Amino acid sequence: MAEKEVVIKTNKLTKKFGDFVAVSEITFEVFKGEIFGFLGANGAGKTTAMKMLIGISKPSSGTANIAGFDVYKNTESIKKSIGYMSQKFSLYEDLTIKENIILFGGIYGLNDYDIETKCNGLLEKLNLQNDADKLVNSLPLGWKQKLAFSTAIFHMPKIVFLDEPTGGVDPITRRQFWDMIYEAAHNGITVFVTTHYMEEAEYCDRVSIMVDGRIEALDSPENLKKQFNAATMDDVFLMLARKAKRGD
Amino acid sequence: MNAIELNNITKTYTTKNNIINAVDDISFSVDEGELFGLIGPDGSGKTSIFRILTTVLLADKGTATVMGLDVLKDFKAIRTIVGYMPGRFSLYQDLTVEENLNFFATIFNTTIQENYDLVADIYKQLEPFKNRRAGKLSGGMKQKLALSCALIHKPKVLFLDEPTTGVDPVSRKEFWEMLKRLKTQGISILVSTPYMDEANLCDRIALIQTGKILEIDTPQNIVNRFDKNLYAVKSKSMFNLLNDLRAYSKTESCFAFGQYHHLVLNEKYPDINELKSYLKNHTEIEIELVKPGIEDRFMQLMKK
Amino acid sequence: MKQFFSFIKKEFHHILRDKRSMLVLLGLPVVQLIIFGFAITTETRNCNIAILDNSKDEATQNLITRIESSSYFDIDKTLSSDNQIEKAFKTGRIKLAIIFQPNFQNELMHNNKAQLQIVTDASDPNQANTLTYYVSAIVMEYQKELNQNKNLPYTINSEIRMLYNPQLKGEYSSVPGVMGMILLLISAMMTSISIVREKEMGTMEVLLVSPLKPWIIIVSKVIPYFIISLINVITILLISGWVFGIPIVGSIFLLSLVTIFYIICALALGILISTVTSSQQAAMIISLIGLMLPVVMLSGYAFPIANMPVILQVISNLIPAKWYIIMVKNIMIKGLGFLDIWKEILIIFGMTTFFLLVSLKRFKIRL
Incomplete structure (x- = not known):
């Protein structure tokens, strides 16, 4: 197998808040075009780790390199080469669909011509040409999430970070969403995703499971199931997460 | 007597742009002591159904009863016999675990001691943190505290609106185990969830989408109706x-x-x-x- | 009853644990009082004054005509004795009185010296100062004309007497104003925010689905802010006494009583605001823009109501703070009793009832 290009590389990355070690010496690599699942119970340190990776929280120690940039020195460059979508905030509800796309294109420094052509292409792909001037808040939740994902990868980032992207949508929309994730990965965008749906963990090429701030397991879903002698990822997760000592 | 009964309940919201049928002519009933699940995505009308049954929202059409009491006429009586856990964990973030539970006990004219046996199982896990503010708890702990608060007055019917949303799989699993134990105490439970895998843990479920019920039955029968290979x-x-x-x-x-x-x-x-x-x-x-x-x-x- | 006390306890927990809000709640009055201790300059027109002419000669007539023809003053001619003038001051009918000595012209012509007295209501020191200045200017003008081509000048001595506030302290008018504003803000804004917060956090939903009666929710929400308001009143009065040396001339009991009525009125207003808003932000904006601005602008605290256009004068009647400030000035500075302020008390009562009735109608037992 040819040497895979590494887009995320951490070495003993740690974050402390006073005496509390939120993230403890995590070391892992993520490859280009990979769908990487980042799992963990509430309070295991996922969000803190993710914040360090996207350059909005300074690590206490250890190193991390994101898309070729250092998390200590080049946070601005990191932000330009990644996309981010969270469940809580993704789009401006009181702007139209088109205005949102243009806004995010502008934020990431695309020129007007690129924005215009890519925007039309995107609307066509999502089948939203006739709704381009509708306010985002008039869209059903599932559509909002699809649109949010599309804007997160609008500037063709190297990596896209998704923080529980599919909460609360119906099963068909959720799968349509994953179709888009597959396609993005197929086009070479690395997808880094957190989720509470263990079945979604199985869509990932590799998953890591965090317990008490450490990465307790990291492999493909298939290998993990073998390793823990479990039928489903759900069982793997439960086995690991139950070991947690931290106050839940 | 049915614990819960809905007949042709309809609720529409009018917004600036359009009319939304949040609940569209829904009828179903829940037996006493049953664990009944409403399974559907966000915006399918689950929360509106909960609010109508807990008497905080008026339906446009149709009738509904809880333990034989009419949601319109007997709302005061209903409010004394139900426990309700709304979608967001409705706790006072700046009060401690113990203060929250104490407060909810008193507003239902009871004390923690009086019904301790009912919540003991759940509350024991929280007791080490009883002096911690609710806002500082993790999702799973908040969920347990909210459930304890909804249970402290020994309700006859328990309404849980998406109690497991945003909570990790371990806590979710523990939560469902707690519900099973509560069922053995004779409490009727209506619970909603967007997680399909949780449906199997209910006695009966209603699959719900855009305000309409797609199917009501036991999880097993529903799966059996899948008629293709x-x-x-x-x-x-x-x-x-x-x-x-x-x-x-x-x-x-x-x-x-x-x-x-x-x-x-x-x-x-x-x-x-x-x-x-x-x-x-x-x-x-x-x-x-x-x-x-x-x-x-x-x-x-x-x-x- | 246990429900009630438990609810109040919870409210106190909310307040005491939010250190920043506590600081604002208790510190704001002090800061306000000190800042507004330096009052704002204002100008007065068509002010009612009285003239007691004990001489009735050519010189006094001449001066009176000059005063009358200025746009600053309207002379109330019905007042013709010391007694009447004193009463008129107390009821606020006049702001200034001019008293000519007997034999004014004779004294002036033969002794080259005459005396007149300017008496003002200094409970509003800005206005008192301005008015005195205007009168003195007119008198000086007259004197200058008389002295044209004269070797030995005539002198008219103006003796100035400040009623109610002899040292002309600006704080005298600030204290009632700050009390009127702070109490309204804390009571109305904080209550409305704390009720609306329960709606926003979703806890109101649980409270509604409980046997708790709506009035218990409301009353227990209100009591902590009532107590904090009382603490603020005490702080303000202590500061005004110790730091600014303003005595309370009238009855402390009466002052406390009207203050309590006013706080209740403000709390009722807060409840009303909470029934029409659903977010803390909205409640705050309504309270700040809907209450603070009108109170500062229209209550007579920063600008004399007499100077406002008629339409604003009419609107100012709708502001509870206006009536409260009048009462506090009357009690604290003029030392008036219940019989002189019962009308204002009645107005506050009326407003309170109105706010409560509307809130009661609007408070929903459902979402």
Whole structure:
């Protein structure tokens, strides 16, 4: 197998808040075009780790390199080469669909011509040409999430970070969403995703499971199931997460 | 007597742009001591149903009763016998665990001691943190505290609106175990969830989508109504496989499902060899006949 | 009853644990009082004054005509004795009185020296100062004209007497104003915010689905802010006494009583605001823009109501703070009793009842 290009590389990355070690010496690599699942119970340190990776929280120690940039020195460059979508905030509800796309294109420094052509292409792909001037808040939740994902990868980032992207949508929309994730990965965008749906963990090429701030397991879903002698990822997760000592 | 009964309940909201049928002519009933699940995505009308039953929202049409009490006329009586846990954990973030529980006990004219046995099971896990502010608890702990608060007055009917949303799988599992134990105490429970895998833990479920009920039955019967052969297909390149399967002329539907794709073909007796030869470009192919789940049935119903 | 006390306890927990809000709640009055201790300059027109002419000669007539023809003053001619003038001051009918000595012209012509007295209501020191200045200017003008081509000048001595506030302290008018504003803000804004917060956090939903009666929710929400308001009143009065040396001339009991009535009125207003808003932000904006601005602008605290256009004068009647400030000035500075302020008390009562009735009608037992 040819040497895979590494887009995320951490070495003993740690974050402390006073005496509390939120993230403890995590070391892992993520490859280009990979769908990487980042799992963990509430309070295991996922969000803190993710914040360090996207350059909005300074690590206490250890190193991390994101898309070729250092998390200590080049946070601005990191932000330009990644996309981010969270469940809580993704789009401006009181702007139209088109205005949102243009806004995010502008934020990431695309020129007007690129924005215009890519925007039309995107609307066509999502089948939203006739709704381009509708306010985002008039869209059903599932559509909002699809649109949010599309804007997160609008500037063709190297990596896209998704923080529980599919909460609360119906099963068909959720799968349509994953179709888009597959396609993005197929086009070479690395997808880094957190989720509470263990079945979604199985869509990932590799998953890591965090317990008490450490990465307790990291492999493909298939290998993990073998390793823990479990039928489903759900069982793997439960086995690991139950070991947690931290106050839940 | 049914613990809960709804007859032709309808609720519409009018916004600037359009009229939304949040609850569209829904009827169902929950037996006493039953654990009944409302399964559906956000915006399917679950929360409106909960609010109508807990008497904080008026339906436009239809009637509903809780323990034989009318939600309109007897709302005061209903409010003394139900426990309600709304979608967001309704706790006072700046009060401690113990203060929250104490407060909810007193407003229902009771004390923690009086009904301790009912919540003991759950509250014991919280007791080490009883002096911690609720806002500083993790999702799973908040959920347990909110459940304790909803239970402290020993309600006859418990309404839990998406108690497991945003909570990690471990806490979710523990939560459902608690519900099972509560059921043995004779408490009727109406619970909603967007997680299809939790449906199997209910006695009966209603699948609900855009304000309408798609199907009501036991989880087993609902799965049994999936009347087609369901294949789980896998290969080395899952993305290409998905596109290829969807392009296949005999495919009725194909969705990613865990590490497999779930495939339904539009023939009664499909020829799997034909499919295999269609997929000859793929390597490491696996095709297996599998048992459908609630989610498969839900998607089948949605497509109709 | 246990429900009630438990609810109040919870409210106190909310307040005491939010250190920043506590600081604002208790510190704001002090800061306000000190800042507004330096009052704002204002100008007055068509002010009612009285003239007691004990001389009735050519010189006094001449001066009176000059005063009358200025746009600053309207002379109330019905007042013709010391007694009447004193009463008129107390009821606020006049702001200034001019008293000519007997034999004014004779004294002036033969002794080259005459005396007049300017008496003002200094409970509003800005206005008192301005008015005195205007009168003095007119008198000086007259004197200058008389002295044209004269070797030995005539002198008219103006003796100035400040009623109610002899040292002309600006704080005298600030204290009632700050009390009127702070109490309204804390009571109305904080209550409305704390009720609306329960709606926003979703806890109101649980409270509604409980046997708790709506009035218990409301009353227990209100009591902590009532107590904090009382603490603020005490702080303000102590500061005004110790730091600014303003005595309370009238009855402390009466002052406390009207203050309690006013706080209740403000709390009722807060409840009303909470029934029409659903977010803390909205409640805050309504309270700040809907209450603070009108109170500062229209209550007579920063600008004399007499100077406002008629339409604003009419609107100012709708502001509870206006009536409260009048009452506090009357009690604290003029030392008036219940009989002189019962009308204002009645107005506050009326407003309170109105706010409560509307809130009661609007408070929903459902979402």
